[in-house]
Amino acid sequence: MSRKLLPLSIAAAIMSGTAMADAPKVAVDIAPVHSLVTRVMEGVGIPDLIISPGASPHEYNLRPSEASALQEANLVFWIGGDLTPWLEGAVETLSGGATVTALLESDGTVLLDIRENALFEAHYHGDHDDHGHVDHNHSEGDGHDHDDHGHEDHAKDNNHDDHAEHDEHGHDDDEHAHGERDPHAWLSPANAEVWLNSIAAQLSAADPENAGTYFANAAAAREEMATLSAEVTETLKPVRGRSFIVFHDAYQYFEDAFDFPASGAVSLSDASDPSPARIAEIQARIREEGIDCVMSEPQFNPGIIATVLDGTDANTGVIDPLGSDLEPGAALYPQIIRNMANTLAKCL
Structure with a gap:
């Protein structure tokens, strides 16, 4: 049997x-x-x-x-x-x-301070090395040469008194105090x-x-x-040097990793909608500096981006740091990074 x-x-x-x-x-x-x-x-x-x-x-x-x-x-x-x-x-x-x-x-985690000026002035003036490495906290021995960027004085050099635009644009001081860490480190x-x-x-x-x-x-x-x-670096190579604006300032770790800086953010944070004054300022930047692309996010009101784009020649695309439309699982993380690069390359 x-x-x-x-x-x-x-x-x-x-x-x-x-x-x-x-x-x-x-x-x-x-x-x-x-x-x-x-x-x-x-x-x-x-x-x-x-x-x-x-x-x-x-x-x-x-x-x-x-x-x-x-x-x-x-x-x-x-x-x-x-x-x-x-x-x-x-x-x-x-x-x-x-x-x-x-x-x-x-x-070993590389940490960046939250940027306070939503126009990213350091990027605007082409001085990429001033933008973000503030306190790497655990950077010793991590194999990354971040300390030679000279960013340690960023938080000290930017006094709240120097940024009157926060009150002028309807923001309560700033949602993010000096020295606070940008949490979008993934x-x-x-x-x-x-x-x-x-x-x-x-x-x-x-x-x-x-x-x-x-x-x-x-x-x-x-x-x-x-x-x-390596794949993302190749994807971004043809559009390197072109300029883009994001909806809220969540992407500087990606910018830093691939030396691909944004020119600014429509909103200082995702806690509240940008004020009319902030939108007008971003619109002026887009027109005056020929910004190529303004990125929206699936979690936020697309009407705000439509308002920002009104009267400009900039393109738009949807960038998603959380993988909202992806199936949770092992493949999600690399797909998020890959999708961000592909979206940027198409928009720019």
């Missing part, structure tokens, strides 16, 4: 289920970070995504299922309170027994490489049995990041 064999698909599902049952429960804040964690956990488990794709991470109401994921998590990975201050209390309350990793605090593939190691280390500490898989996945993903960066 011959023995019946299970179909391969069923056998694989059973084996996969066993691996998933043994995997630590992991919760992650935003889709780009979820993508990195998913890549490191491939073959072992799948992390839970807390903030729905397409939602703004700056303000969000947790669903019951997302609160449960935080409560059940053994590990939590998030950018940190700089991006999602509202999540800090939820993490402390719901994930008290979990190992929590704020990726902005990871050794848009630097170099930071993503650093975080892959941090993620693998924390997962391995919680789950030593699968440490080899975590570190092997992280190593492979770092090689993929290097390939991605």
Whole structure:
């Protein structure tokens, strides 16, 4: 009597289920970070995504299922309170027994200060080296030659008294005080490489049995990041030197990584719509300096960009730092970076 064999698909599902049952429960804040964690956990488990794709991470109401994921998590990975201050209390309350990793605090992360002037004057005058490296915090030994840019005095040199346009344009002083960190650090593939190691280390500490898989996945993903960066550099090469404006100032890590500076932002932050005076100022910049492209974002009112473009010859495109229309998973992060480069190249 011959023995019946299970179909391969069923056998694989059973084996996969066993691996998933043994995997630590992991919760992650935003889709780009979820993508990195998913890549490191491939073959072992799948992390839970807390903030729905397409939602703004700056303000969000947790669903019951997302609160449960935080409560059940053994590990939590998030950018940190700089991006999602509202999540800090939820993490402390719901994930008290979990190992929590704020990726902005990871050794080797390159950090940039939030820019206060939405017209990015340093870029406008062609002095790219003045724009952003303020406090790399953990830059020693990270292999990046950022210290020779001479950016350490940026926060000191820009006094609030010198920026009267904030009050004049209807902004309450500035939503971002001097010295605060720009939290959009995932848009630097170099930071993503650093975080892959941090993620693998924390997962391995919680789950030593699968440490080899975590570190092997992280190593492979770092090689993929290097390939991605080379690809993006090639994509941007034909339009290098052309000028663009973004909706809100969220992209300087991408700009810095690929030496591709924006000329300004329509809004100082995504906390409120730009004032009429700010829109008029941006329109003047577009006309006077021949700005090639103004980028919108899927999370924000497209009517504002239409108003900005009125009476100008600039093109427009949609750029998305969160991958709102992409399927969450390991492929999402590189696709975000690739899509940003492709959109810019087409628009410029």
